[in-house]
Amino acid sequence: MIESLVPAGSTYAWEIDYLFTMMFVVVGFWFFACEGMFFWLIWKFRAKDGQRAQHITGDEKHLHRWISIPHMLVLICDIFILVGAVKVWYDIKQDLPPAEKIVRVIGQQWTWTFVHPGSDGVLDTADDIYKVNELHLQKDVLYHYKLEAVDVLHDFSVPIFRLKQDAIPGRVITGWFEPTLAGEFDIQCAEICGIGHGLMAARVFVEGADEHTAWMDFETPLALAANSLLPPRSGEE
Amino acid sequence: MAESITTEAPAGEEEHHGHGQPSFWSKYVFSTDHKMIAMQYMFTGIAMAMIGGFMAYAFRMQLAFPGIDVPGFGIVTPANYNALVTNHGAIMIFWVAMPVLIAAFGNFLIPLMCGCDDMVFPKVNRLSYQIFLLSSVVLLSSFFVEGGGFGGAWTAYPPLSAKAEYSLTPLGSTIWLVAVALEFVAFLLGGINFITTAMNSRAPGMKLYDIPIVVWMIVIASILFLVSVGPLIAGAIMLLFDQNLGTAFFDPARGGDPILWQHLFWFFGHPEVYVVLLPALGITAEIITVFSRKKLFGYRTVLHTTIATGVLSFTVWAHHQFIAGVDPRMAHVFTLTTLLISVPIAEMMFCYIATLYGGAIKLTTPMLWGLSFIAEFLIGGVTGIFLGASGADVYFHDTYFVLAHFHYTFYPIAIIGTFAGLTFWFPKMFGRMMNERLGKIHFWGSIIPFNFIFIPLFVLGMGGQHRRIYDYSNFPELALPWMQDVRVLATSALLVMLSFQLVFIYNFIVSLRSGPKAEKNPWKSNTLEWTTDSPPPHGNWKELPTVYRGPYEYSLPDREDDYWPQDQPS
Numbered sequence: 154m155i156e157s158l159v160p161a162g163s164t165y166a167w168e169i170d171y172l173f174t175m176m177f178v179v180v181g182f183w184f185f186a187c188e189g190m191f192f193w194l195i196w197k198f199r200a201k202d203g204q205r206a207q208h209i210t211g212d213e214k215h216l217h218r219w220i221s222i223p224h225m226l227v228l229i230c231d232i233f234i235l236v237g238a239v240k241v242w243y244d245i246k247q248d249l250p251p252a253e254k255i256v257r258v259i260g261q262q263w264t265w266t267f268v269h270p271g272s273d274g275v276l277d278t279a280d281d282i283y284k285v286n287e288l289h290l291q292k293d294v295l296y297h298y299k300l301e302a303v304d305v306l307h308d309f310s311v312p313i314f315r316l317k318q319d320a321i322p323g324r325v326i327t328g329w330f331e332p333t334l335a336g337e338f339d340i341q342c343a344e345i346c347g348i349g350h351g352l353m354a355a356r357v358f359v360e361g362a363d364e365h366t367a368w369m370d371f372e373t374p375l376a377l378a379a380n381s382l383l384p385p386r387s388g389e390e
Numbered sequence: 391m392a393e394s395i396t397t398e399a400p401a402g403e404e405e406h407h408g409h410g411q412p413s414f415w416s417k418y419v420f421s422t423d424h425k426m427i428a429m430q431y432m433f434t435g436i437a438m439a440m441i442g443g444f445m446a447y448a449f450r451m452q453l454a455f456p457g458i459d460v461p462g463f464g465i466v467t468p469a470n471y472n473a474l475v476t477n478h479g480a481i482m483i484f485w486v487a488m489p490v491l492i493a494a495f496g497n498f499l500i501p502l503m504c505g506c507d508d509m510v511f512p513k514v515n516r517l518s519y520q521i522f523l524l525s526s527v528v529l530l531s532s533f534f535v536e537g538g539g540f541g542g543a544w545t546a547y548p549p550l551s552a553k554a555e556y557s558l559t560p561l562g563s564t565i566w567l568v569a570v571a572l573e574f575v576a577f578l579l580g581g582i583n584f585i586t587t588a589m590n591s592r593a594p595g596m597k598l599y600d601i602p603i604v605v606w607m608i609v610i611a612s613i614l615f616l617v618s619v620g621p622l623i624a625g626a627i628m629l630l631f632d633q634n635l636g637t638a639f640f641d642p643a644r645g646g647d648p649i650l651w652q653h654l655f656w657f658f659g660h661p662e663v664y665v666v667l668l669p670a671l672g673i674t675a676e677i678i679t680v681f682s683r684k685k686l687f688g689y690r691t692v693l694h695t696t697i698a699t700g701v702l703s704f705t706v707w708a709h710h711q712f713i714a715g716v717d718p719r720m721a722h723v724f725t726l727t728t729l730l731i732s733v734p735i736a737e738m739m740f741c742y743i744a745t746l747y748g749g750a751i752k753l754t755t756p757m758l759w760g761l762s763f764i765a766e767f768l769i770g771g772v773t774g775i776f777l778g779a780s781g782a783d784v785y786f787h788d789t790y791f792v793l794a795h796f797h798y799t800f801y802p803i804a805i806i807g808t809f810a811g812l813t814f815w816f817p818k819m820f821g822r823m824m825n826e827r828l829g830k831i832h833f834w835g836s837i838i839p840f841n842f843i844f845i846p847l848f849v850l851g852m853g854g855q856h857r858r859i860y861d862y863s864n865f866p867e868l869a870l871p872w873m874q875d876v877r878v879l880a881t882s883a884l885l886v887m888l889s890f891q892l893v894f895i896y897n898f899i900v901s902l903r904s905g906p907k908a909e910k911n912p913w914k915s916n917t918l919e920w921t922t923d924s925p926p927p928h929g930n931w932k933e934l935p936t937v938y939r940g941p942y943e944y945s946l947p948d949r950e951d952d953y954w955p956q957d958q959p960s
Contacts, residue, residue, distance in 0.1 A: 158853040169785050176782060180772045187768055194746040205952055206945035207748030211687035220688060220740045227736045231729040234779055238725050241781025246718040305550040306648060312854030315785045319714045322549060323642025326715050339867040343788040343856040345543045347556055348468040351859040
């Protein structure tokens with residue numbers, strides 16, 4: 154259901170969409186069963202002249218079944234949802250498949266800085282490509298991101314990847330994604346970070362291999378020149 | 391309690407307009423009477439609700455028509471916008487839901503339903519309100535200092551809230567924090583009173599299982615509050631020190647940790663949801679039993695599930711922090727506990743729905759509010775499951791899906807619960823009946839637009855729209871024309887809903903002045919508050935009642951009347 158509004162652009166996006174649809178069906182069933190029962194009872198037992206209400210305590214065993222059986226059924230549904238949620242979570246956040254490339258993402262009031270490895274494919278070398286509010290990725294390549302924040306909390310959110318992760322000053326958080334859809338998409342900051350929070354928009358460019366290489370070939374000499382003017386990044390291992 | 395039980399309740403004083411001995415000041419301002427303190431809380435809460443509603447109006451107008459000069463407010467700058475959403479949230483939870491549901495109904499109902507003449511500590515009670523009033527004034531003053539009101543969201547996550555150079559509200563954030571801390575002090579004092587009064591000064595004969603559910607719910611809510619608020623008060627003081635004294639509890643550069651605040655905040659913040667939910671559920675229980683003439687289905691089940699919910703509510707806090715950067719393995723535990731808490735709540739809802747079975751349901755205004763609480767809260771409940779499931783929360787965290795979800799819990803709690811209680815106990819509070827016709831117009835005029843505000847916001851959330859953005863035109867995928875249309879729809883519905891509140895205000899004032907006089911027990915209810923005059927005199931009863939049975943003995947087959955008040959001997 155989500156993919157009808159936001160295209161699924163990473164290898165795990167469909168997992169979240171599938172989980173959502175599954176939960177929507179399970180939860181939707183209970184919701185409509187409860188509301189249906191509720192409105193039916195209101196209509197069925199509306200006050201009529203000369204007709205008294207019944208005296209039912211609900212404490213007797215044969216009556217309490219009406220509560221205890223749905224109770225067990227809800228518990229069973231919960232188990233399904235739990236298994237699905239844990240599985241999806243494990244795949245996205247806990248399991249870290251080996252990286253083909255690594256990018257560094259740095260949030261600060263109120264821009265994103267993306268550090269791409271240059272032609273050598275390794276971060277923290279002289280040909281690193283620094284871009285503000287522009288993330289360039291190669292389609293079908295498994296990326297790790299190293300997420301940092303300079304000042305306050307930010308949140309690196311890429312809706313088409315179904316990716317969201319808080320950035321915390323003083324920590325480097327590692328996660329992964331693998332883009333599967335070429336194109337240009339939104340990156341948002343999803344954690345309030347001050348008055349410029351509404352301006353903290355960036356774009357992700359997912360490119361085919363040739364296009365990405367062309368971009369890198371264009372940027373690398375510029376990066377080499379620019380980085381030679383910068384002092385080495387302090388506090389870096 | 392009670393220096394005097396009967397002496398201050400002369401026969402003539404049930405006439406509310408009578409000019410008795412007490413001066414204006416001692417009667418309305420410095421009163422220790424629980425009913426007057428309840429009214430003070432109620433009217434302060436309603437005044438704050440109007441302010442909070444006005445804030446919603448201002449920022450929803452900005453979202454629907456970015457850059458517009460909002461009539462009555464002006465241009466909503468990014469700083470304004472952040473301060474408005476922050477304080478809208480804080481006000482609606484801490485200064486509306488808490489004072490109205492816990493303090494106003496707790497103060498009014500606990501002594502009356504337990505059959506005693508006042509709270510156990512009347513002066514502590516008065517102090518509680520005075521501190522609360524002070525906290526409201528302090529909060530509102532934060533808008534008028536240099537830099538304006540605090541805009542770091544009602545969750546106040548550091549480092550944004552801890553350093554003025556990040557938040558750009560050097561005074562606003564400190565004043566906001568002081569106001570919140572004062573508010574907590576007020577409710578700690580109030581909570582001590584509620585628990586002690588309900589446990590120690592019930593009418594003779596009222597056993598624990600004879601206590602009306604609403605009183606139980608308020609007592610359990612007070613216990614939850616007392617137990618959960620400690621860590622947050624500690625956190626608030628640490629944050630205050632970080633802001634003003636140069637400490638580094640939450641500053642990672644000097645060895646602190648911003649995540650610590652999130653744990654302290656949500657360890658309080660999640661039980662807090664139940665603190666305000668329970669009284670609203672209790673009010674609903676009283677109303678649906680009276681107007682369906684039915685015994686509450688499974689009184690003990692409801693009570694036990696309430697206690698279970700209360701205990702479990704302390705184990706779910708970190709589902710607010712799935713993607714906050716804590717260890718990913720932790721999410722499994724909190725998904726499990728979050729799904730578990732759905733079980734007692736679902737069971738409680740089943741009991742409420744089953745109560746309707748075999749009833750003789752009369753759709754009066756309070757009953758409409760009570761029933762709509764169940765219908766709407768269900769939406770809030772089931773959508774919470776999507777967010778409590780860690781895998782789905784990766785996408786939904788901090789989107790409008792979250793926002794719509796918690797408005798489907800907090801609107802039923804704070805707005806529906808309040809109107810349900812107010813229309814139900816209005817005759818007892820003020821000795822007059824409200825106009826039913828206007829009451830129903832107001833009901834439908836509030837409920838229908840409410841759904842038109844928040845159902846569309848679920849869709850926006852699914853479309854990836856995240857929260858606390860003053861203008862979506864900076865995000866191409868959120869600036870699509872259909873999304874803007876949905877925002878305009880939600881804002882229009884809000885305007886309709888707000889304008890229908892005038893019907894309520896009119897009904898309230900006219901009924902207060904010239905509604906038909908209410909008899910002692912206009913709804914033919916069983917609980918003790920309906921056995922005294924409307925409104926009850928100082929001291930509540932001329933002679934305190936004795937209790938013979940539980941509160942929900944309706945429609946017994948062998949009795950002529952379809953109700954059996956708790957104080958009538960067999």
